[in-house]
Amino acid sequence: MDVQGYGGRDDRQHASIQSGLLAVADTAAGRCGLDRTTWHRQGAGDGELAILPPGTPEPAVVDDYVRELVTALADHNHDLAAENRMRIRIAIHHGVAMPGANGWTGQGVVGVSRLVDSAPVRGALRAFPAADLAVLVSRQIYTDVVAQRHTSLKPGEFREVVVRQKEFTDVAWLRVPGHDVHGAQLSADPPRVPADSAGTRVTGAAGHSYRADAITVVNGSVDAPNAVFGIKHGS
Secondary structure, three states: OEEEOHHHOOHHHHHHHHHHHHHHHHHHHHHOOOOHHHOEEEEOOOEEEEEOOOOOOHHHHHHHHHHHHHHHHHHHHOOOOHHHOOOEEEEEOOOOOEEEOOEEEOHHHHHHHHHHOOHHHHHHHHHOOOOOEEEEEEHHHHHHHHOOOOOOOOHHHOEEEEEEEOOEEEEEEEEOOOOOHHHOOOOOOOOOOOHHHOOOOOOOOEEEEEEOOEEEEEEOOOOOOOOOEEEEOEO
């Protein structure tokens, strides 16, 4: 997850945002039966990367957790001035995550990080100033979880976009809860990426990505493949 506009805040606001982000994430997880104390979490100031335990249901993250994040964010922002609202980007992805010497490694972690920092999900929050949350799910998550109707979400709520971020290029699916993303003016999408040329196509673990302006989650075993959940607040 990643918090929108974090870099433009002062030091006191940074401290408030960090504590607020964790409170929102904890509240949302608790409301939908997810236990964040079992997650391997890597903080990043304005965000968080978390490795979810094996057996975490993907629909609970893609559907229930995101829904409760929207509610928790609305509660958090209720009495705040518009410029002080917390707005979050979330990315959800399948992939491999492994513990490294200075944090989590693996193509699943790389992929979800690229998704949450990408132009489409950033553009979505600019296009919908009233929205507190924008969600980007990877090709695999959309195909295996959303399109197969394993959630209460309708596939038509998502808009196909192309993500080009550093060395990563792939199709992903964008959703802004409560808003129709199909007519939104986002950054110009490059041509479609053929299915056989996707940049970091990882198989094995199931995953999701979340970031306070973006979130990333990958599900699997905690050794490799793993479940990765990321939250980050930023501009």
